[in-house]
Amino acid sequence: MADLYAxxxxxxxxxxxxxxxxxxxxxxxxxxxxxxELDRLIAEHKAKKAG
Structure with a gap:
């Protein structure tokens, strides 16, 4: 499934x-x-997704 937020x-x-x-x-x-700010949000999202 596509990660639409990312x-x-x-x-x-x-x-x-x-x-x-x-x-x-x-x-x-x-x-x-x-x-x-977007760079920070993207990094946080990747970290959350990675677990």
Missing amino acids: KALDSERKALWATCRLKGLAKDTPERQRIA
Whole structure:
């Protein structure tokens, strides 16, 4: 079964990262902060799934 939560987080992260790369946004922007938060959420989800 597909892990829809992980796919949604990854999809949002990829879209934000593309936007940041295209616009050349600095690390202190809300978009870059959201990417860092998504990285944390993805890591927590993987750890929970691994058991």
